Amino acid sequence: MLNYTIRRLLLAIPTLLFIALVIFLLLELAPGDPMANVPLTVPPEVKEKMRIALGLDQPTHIRFLKWLQQFFWVEPLHMIDALFGTQWGEGMQRIISWQSRSPVMDIIWQRMPQTLWVVGLSYVLGALIAVPVGVISAYRQYSFIDQLGTFISMIGFSVPTFFTGVLMIVIFSVWLGWFPSIYDTTLVVHDWETFVKQLKQMIMPVSVLALYNAAQISRFMRASMLDNLNQDYVRTARAKGLKEKTVVLVHVLRNSMIPVVTVIALGVPQVFGGAIITEQVFKVNGLGQLLITAIQANDLPMVQTLTFIFAILIVLFNLIADILYGVLDPRIRYD
Amino acid sequence: MTDHTSDPGFEEATRPPRSQWWDVWDQFKTHKGALLGAGFFLFIVVAVMIGPWLWPIPYDAIDIRARNQGPSLAHPFGTDQLGRDTLARMLKGGQTSVAVGITAMALSLFFGTLVGVLAGYFKKLDGPLMRFTDLFLALPLLPLLLVIIMLFRDPLRAAFGPETGIFILIVFVIGITSWMQTARIVRGDVLALKEREFVLAARSIGTPDRRMITRHLLPNVLSPIMVSATLGIANAIITESALSFLGLGFPSDFPTWGRLLFDATDYLQQYPERVIWPGLAISLTVLAVNYIGDGLRDALDPRIRGR
Numbered sequence: 001m002l003n004y005t006i007r008r009l010l011l012a013i014p015t016l017l018f019i020a021l022v023i024f025l026l027l028e029l030a031p032g033d034p035m036a037n038v039p040l041t042v043p044p045e046v047k048e049k050m051r052i053a054l055g056l057d058q059p060t061h062i063r064f065l066k067w068l069q070q071f072f073w074v075e076p077l078h079m080i081d082a083l084f085g086t087q088w089g090e091g092m093q094r095i096i097s098w099q100s101r102s103p104v105m106d107i108i109w110q111r112m113p114q115t116l117w118v119v120g121l122s123y124v125l126g127a128l129i130a131v132p133v134g135v136i137s138a139y140r141q142y143s144f145i146d147q148l149g150t151f152i153s154m155i156g157f158s159v160p161t162f163f164t165g166v167l168m169i170v171i172f173s174v175w176l177g178w179f180p181s182i183y184d185t186t187l188v189v190h191d192w193e194t195f196v197k198q199l200k201q202m203i204m205p206v207s208v209l210a211l212y213n214a215a216q217i218s219r220f221m222r223a224s225m226l227d228n229l230n231q232d233y234v235r236t237a238r239a240k241g242l243k244e245k246t247v248v249l250v251h252v253l254r255n256s257m258i259p260v261v262t263v264i265a266l267g268v269p270q271v272f273g274g275a276i277i278t279e280q281v282f283k284v285n286g287l288g289q290l291l292i293t294a295i296q297a298n299d300l301p302m303v304q305t306l307t308f309i310f311a312i313l314i315v316l317f318n319l320i321a322d323i324l325y326g327v328l329d330p331r332i333r334y335d
Numbered sequence: 336m337t338d339h340t341s342d343p344g345f346e347e348a349t350r351p352p353r354s355q356w357w358d359v360w361d362q363f364k365t366h367k368g369a370l371l372g373a374g375f376f377l378f379i380v381v382a383v384m385i386g387p388w389l390w391p392i393p394y395d396a397i398d399i400r401a402r403n404q405g406p407s408l409a410h411p412f413g414t415d416q417l418g419r420d421t422l423a424r425m426l427k428g429g430q431t432s433v434a435v436g437i438t439a440m441a442l443s444l445f446f447g448t449l450v451g452v453l454a455g456y457f458k459k460l461d462g463p464l465m466r467f468t469d470l471f472l473a474l475p476l477l478p479l480l481l482v483i484i485m486l487f488r489d490p491l492r493a494a495f496g497p498e499t500g501i502f503i504l505i506v507f508v509i510g511i512t513s514w515m516q517t518a519r520i521v522r523g524d525v526l527a528l529k530e531r532e533f534v535l536a537a538r539s540i541g542t543p544d545r546r547m548i549t550r551h552l553l554p555n556v557l558s559p560i561m562v563s564a565t566l567g568i569a570n571a572i573i574t575e576s577a578l579s580f581l582g583l584g585f586p587s588d589f590p591t592w593g594r595l596l597f598d599a600t601d602y603l604q605q606y607p608e609r610v611i612w613p614g615l616a617i618s619l620t621v622l623a624v625n626y627i628g629d630g631l632r633d634a635l636d637p638r639i640r641g642r
Binding site (some may be wrong): 015018019021022023027028029153154157158159160162163166167170171174175181273276277280281290291295296297303306307310311313314315318 | 474475477479481483503569573582593603611625626629
């Protein structure tokens, strides 16, 4: 198992480096100029000096290596400094946003909690809804409940989140006035009243994403349960007189969870991507919104770092899915 | 004297051979959702193709005195803030959305099938091509899509004009970011087919690789390709709308369903009904296409067919 994990980990490193290179080269083609919003009264030779100060006069490969060093060495050092009060990262150049002239990672850390709350909660909720729905749908195949579950998951699958989100705003904040349509990130939860307020503004974005996630996962759950329900070991379990509840919820469910757990792990990074749209709909100022504004403002260091963080998430969760698969299914390990 | 025509065995033997596509169609017909979906999708395609010719109001005609109207006989879907007819814009927007969906699907199928067949058939290419596919699967697609569009929007606009440039860009970008699933499925099927006797027989009479692929392999991997085609259309329509919704798709004077939805969200408080039409159009079309895919998957599976 350790061997298998190490092999997977080693494979992840070149993948990440390659992705970093692809993103870097893509942005290298960008027409944007960081000096574009410097006033015209600034003389060209000063502009040239500012350009050199940003390190833009160096060739591409040097800048790529520098960026890698900043991302993998300087930024973690600064993080340690901030956590433990050490001075290791002192004087090292951090990745600076062209838009706000402050370190990119600081802004990302500020935006992270909103995204994690909304996205994380909706994913957990989606998975919690999807598993029982999938189990019941498969156990009572072609029954009314199954048809209903399939239909609802088909809708969750087909209706894009930017429409369900807008629809919810129309119904629940414009017509009924129950929930606010804009997510207020300045809200600090310190007593019961603000807690209720926070809950109210989270309900809509979380349920939109949860419906979408539940739709995807419940289909996998149903298919996986159906595969297992016809297996010989199920008949054996029934034949030796186990209760139906034990057969389905212990024997079949455990075996059906193997592919589903990996699907859940694989889906996490996609959810971060999908959250870009949901954040835009509900005006949550999380990572997705940060990316959109950075793209519109031509803030290349920010775009590069954020895109790469998304890539790291994907590779990381692919790795987790692989390892989980190996843990749950011994046949995979020796492949 | 025996009457041969009433003999069931004889009738079976003399009936003209039935193509497998009739069996597929028979099975497809039993799936009500798929049939309904196919009907609806056909309706949408026909409506957006000939609708703009039939509907008298052009999509870009501004009538400032009739702005922000609700549904009426003259404007069944109402008008927008510049008095443009929403029905006309929906039809025109659907044309773009459906065209993007179908073209991007075709492109992604082409890439996917090419990579899948090459990887499955030629052992030497299998490793590199599949690593390449894995790399693509590990890319953060939506952020990259946004970045690519930001970078290439202006050069392509300058080269091909605002509409065609963006159309080419969006179709191409969706095409090259959605071929991976098709490639994996096709590769798996080709690997299995390669071990079959008919392939061995074809090889033993000296069939060249090119004809081997076009005559023996491609027809046999047609069913998974068709299923991923439907999923591809759904995916492309959603992606295009999402890009337009984020303000990085087509320009605002050139309607698509996603763009109309995006524009309508600015008037969410005053005219909430305006978001319903484009949203419904996207959702129902994608739902219909997904149901077609579901039905096709059942119909093309010979184990289910005839049961």
